[in-house]
Amino acid sequence: MIEIVETGPLNTVQDMGRPGYRNIGVTACGAMDPLALEIGNILLGNPEGAAVIEVQTFPFRLLFTKRGAFAVTGADCRAKLDGVALAPWWAGEAEPGQVLELFPPLRDARAYVSLSGGVDVAPVMGSRSTSLRGSFGGLGGRVLAVGDSIATGAVQPAAVPKGGFGAVPPAVALKDVFPVGENGELVIRALPAGEHDLFGADAERFWSQPWKISARSDRTGYRLSGDPIHPVEVVEMRSHGVVPGVIQVPPAGEPIVQMSDANTAGGYPKIAGIIEADLWRMGQARIGSTLRFVPATHAEAKGIEKALATYVDDIRQTARLVGKALAAMA
Amino acid sequence: MSLLQKASFPSPASIVPNAEGLAKISFIGTRAFLLEAPGPFDLPNQRRIWALSRALEAHEQVAEIVPGMTNLLVILKETPDDPDTVIHQLQEKWQRAQGIDLAGRHIEIAVTYGGEHATDLPALCELSGLSDREVVRIHHEGTYRVFALGSAPGFGYLHGLDPRIHMPRKTVPSLKMARGCVTIGGMQTGVAVLTGPNGWNSIGFAEVQMFDPLAAAPAVMAPGDTVRFRPERIEL
Numbered sequence: 150m151i152e153i154v155e156t157g158p159l160n161t162v163q164d165m166g167r168p169g170y171r172n173i174g175v176t177a178c179g180a181m182d183p184l185a186l187e188i189g190n191i192l193l194g195n196p197e198g199a200a201v202i203e204v205q206t207f208p209f210r211l212l213f214t215k216r217g218a219f220a221v222t223g224a225d226c227r228a229k230l231d232g233v234a235l236a237p238w239w240a241g242e243a244e245p246g247q248v249l250e251l252f253p254p255l256r257d258a259r260a261y262v263s264l265s266g267g268v269d270v271a272p273v274m275g276s277r278s279t280s281l282r283g284s285f286g287g288l289g290g291r292v293l294a295v296g297d298s299i300a301t302g303a304v305q306p307a308a309v310p311k312g313g314f315g316a317v318p319p320a321v322a323l324k325d326v327f328p329v330g331e332n333g334e335l336v337i338r339a340l341p342a343g344e345h346d347l348f349g350a351d352a353e354r355f356w357s358q359p360w361k362i363s364a365r366s367d368r369t370g371y372r373l374s375g376d377p378i379h380p381v382e383v384v385e386m387r388s389h390g391v392v393p394g395v396i397q398v399p400p401a402g403e404p405i406v407q408m409s410d411a412n413t414a415g416g417y418p419k420i421a422g423i424i425e426a427d428l429w430r431m432g433q434a435r436i437g438s439t440l441r442f443v444p445a446t447h448a449e450a451k452g453i454e455k456a457l458a459t460y461v462d463d464i465r466q467t468a469r470l471v472g473k474a475l476a477a478m479a
Numbered sequence: 480m481s482l483l484q485k486a487s488f489p490s491p492a493s494i495v496p497n498a499e500g501l502a503k504i505s506f507i508g509t510r511a512f513l514l515e516a517p518g519p520f521d522l523p524n525q526r527r528i529w530a531l532s533r534a535l536e537a538h539e540q541v542a543e544i545v546p547g548m549t550n551l552l553v554i555l556k557e558t559p560d561d562p563d564t565v566i567h568q569l570q571e572k573w574q575r576a577q578g579i580d581l582a583g584r585h586i587e588i589a590v591t592y593g594g595e596h597a598t599d600l601p602a603l604c605e606l607s608g609l610s611d612r613e614v615v616r617i618h619h620e621g622t623y624r625v626f627a628l629g630s631a632p633g634f635g636y637l638h639g640l641d642p643r644i645h646m647p648r649k650t651v652p653s654l655k656m657a658r659g660c661v662t663i664g665g666m667q668t669g670v671a672v673l674t675g676p677n678g679w680n681s682i683g684f685a686e687v688q689m690f691d692p693l694a695a696a697p698a699v700m701a702p703g704d705t706v707r708f709r710p711e712r713i714e715l
Contacts, residue, residue: 171545171552173628173698174672174690273692282673283632285692343505343513385647385665387520388636390545390552390629394508400650414547414629414636416648416664422508425558447562450509454558 150215151264153297154248157206159367162268162287162299163409165198167276171390171413178278178286181205181259181368181409181432184457185223188316189263191465192220192240193309194472199267199302200277202293204260205368207253211262213243217301218265218309221249222316224257224433241313257433266302282369282410310475316464319429319457326456327430330441334359335434337427338445338453339396344380344418348398351378355420359439360404366436368410373440377402378420386416394423394431396442406431424450426457502573504566509558510542514569515550520666524549525626525638526578529702533579534572546627546702548636548667581703583625588661588670588706590619592683594714596660598653599680603646603663611715617641618661618682618708623668625704633690634672635700642666652678659684661708 165186166179180186180203190199202211207226213219220240221228228235229250230243240263243249251260270277270288279287288297320327330336345352360373379402391397395407397417404420408431423431424445434440503515514531516524525548532546535553545552559565592615593600604611623637630636645666653676656662660671662679671677672689685708689699700706 168554169543170697171543171554171629174630174632174634175692175697176632274697280692282675283690283692340506340508342507343503343515387515387548387550388627388629388664388667389513389515389547389550390511392507392511392552392554412630413545414627419507422506422511424509426509447509447558447560451558451560 150213150217150301151299152212152214153210153293153295153299154212155208155210156293156295157209158292159206160202160204160209160293161279161281162200162270162277162293163203163279164200164277166278166409167274167280167286170274174413175274176280176282176410176413177393178276178280179409180261182223182261182429184319184429184461185259185261186263187461188238188464189220189222189261190267191461191468192222192314192316193218193263193265194468195263195265195267199263200270201264201268202262202299204251204262205258207251209251211249213245213247213249214298216242216244217305218242219249220263221251221260222263223260224254225318226251226254226260228252228260235313236315238318239313239315240309242309256435258435259433264301266305269300269302280410308475310471314471319460322460323456326453327427332439335430335438335440336443337423337431337440338443338449339421339423340445340447340450342395342419342422344384345420347380347382347384347418348378348420349381351380352420354378355404356442356444359441361439362434362436364436368408370408370411371406371431371434373404373406375403378404380418384418386418388414388416391415391419392422394425394428395419396421396423408432424453426450426453500574502570504569506562507552510555512553512555512565512569513550514553514573516573520549520638522624522638523578525624526580527573527576529581530576530579531573534576545629547629548626548638581701583701583703583705586700586704586706588685588687588708589711590661590683590685590708591712591714592619592661592710594684594712596657596684597682599646600682603644603680603682606646607644609643614644614682615710615713615715617644618668619710621708623706625700625702625706627702628698628700631673632692633698633700635669635689635704635706637668637706640666640668646680648678649680652676653681656681657684659686661685
């Protein structure tokens with residue numbers, strides 16, 4: 150059980166999302182960085198996809214009203230427990246009365262606080278994710294507020310070791326798989342989408358020029374700024390289903406990347422779609438930062454997915470061993 | 480890269496390849512494939528999309544299918560090793576899809592045409608060269624079919640809009656259009672289910688609740704339903 154002591158706007162309860170209802174117009178929502186959510190839960194021995202707190206505005210402070218294990222993953226937000234600094238991607242145990250603090254990260258955008266047993270709110274349509282647009286899911290369909298009490302699941306998995314333990318962040322462990330551009334820009338791989346060729350020469354510029362993430366970006370989508378691109382002919386599209394990562398180009402010519410809270414359907418011409426294995430990095434991209442798109446194939450995407458799965462499996466194995474050792478000592 | 484049929488795709492059992500009947504299939508990221516029916520935006524085409532949805536629903540590789548307006552988004556459980564095989568299979572299933580009709584419900588929606596919410600009625604009159612009364616009459620005399628749900632929870636895309644009152648989506652969306660606005664987006668019409676940014680054109684307002692997340696069937700409308708708009712008030 151925890152209580153929110155300080156929070157900015159737009160911090161919410163999220164899990165792996167609510168897929169399966171796009172055919173009735175319901176957005177999947179879910180963590181913007183699902184990898185951070187997954188690792189946080191693994192460190193705690195939580196069920197896969199247990200709900201966590203997604204923090205995207207800082208500082209954020211919570212009070213433990215009961216003893217319980219927690220993990221902080223995602224952006225390095227210089228977390229402290231009762232003033233004592235914690236390493237990034239770290240799991241520890243808190244005593245009643247202790248305060249966990251998260252400060253503005255110097256890089257990346259979103260941090261995830263996982264709690265032993267998972268955030269216990271009533272699932273709506275199979276998920277605990279908050280749908281802000283639909284005003285349902287999570288904590289009453291709204292953002293977290295000071296004074297909110299949040300229950301955790303009754304089943305408390307194995308304790309974490311004294312002093313805590315952590316995972317090597319994916320940006321370090323997988324730096325060859327997720328390279329950074331020459332000028333430090335984010336490199337995002339994507340597959341050409343349905344209207345790619347309609348953009349003629351501008352399509353090449355889409356891939357070659359850098360794009361900046363504008364201030365009008367949030368969990369719904371990122372608006373990119375750069376030299377506008379235009380299709381050679383204007384088409385009035387029939388509305389169709391979309392998924393996060395689709396890159397649409399509205400008439401003004403500056404692309405929009407749809408993210409976790411995006412509409413389930415769209416009608417703007419789409420130039421490309423980000424490979425799923427790069428979406429967690431997109432979820433960590435900051436307003437004002439620069440990115441470049443690189444064309445990829447399904448085979449390349451598959452390779453990156455495999456590297457990610459190996460990384461996650463390694464952490465899962467280690468966490469299991471730690472859990473077993475602790476149980477043996479108890 | 481257009482994924483419009485590759486030359487290697489075997490033509491149907493006929494001497495002349497029936498290129499016209501092939502669907503356009505493209506990628507949205509790694510797991511999602513968008514199949515777009517060739518030909519007009521009409522009920523026979525949508526019936527084939529409904530048939531294709533049925534045929535794919537139980538497929539073991541398929542995680543989710545999202546019918547759109549004469550198109551279908553197929554989301555697989557895993558990134559395929561060979562996307563060409565998927566394209567080939569989808570194309571084959573499309574070729575075999577015979578139209579089915581969905582026995583839908585009849586839904587009547589009471590509308591206040593004109594008034595404070597009809598922010599785009601003057602622009603539609605200008606575009607169409609019709610008077611506001613004519614626009615309203617043409618809209619409420621139509622019989623519409625729910626082709627698909629999407630965009631926002633429970634929002635039904637309605638087919639059957641008279642071409643005289645087609646109106647392109649806005650280049651700059653309205654920032655805060657109210658839930659209940661009766662709108663036109665290109666050749667489609669519908670009733671806004673959420674208050675928020677909206678690129679469609681509003682000509683009226685309806686007091687309706689189209690979605691309840693806690694209900695066993697959260698959406699009121701379903702593909703195949705027939706919708707009529709009853710002019711409860713006309714404020715011009």
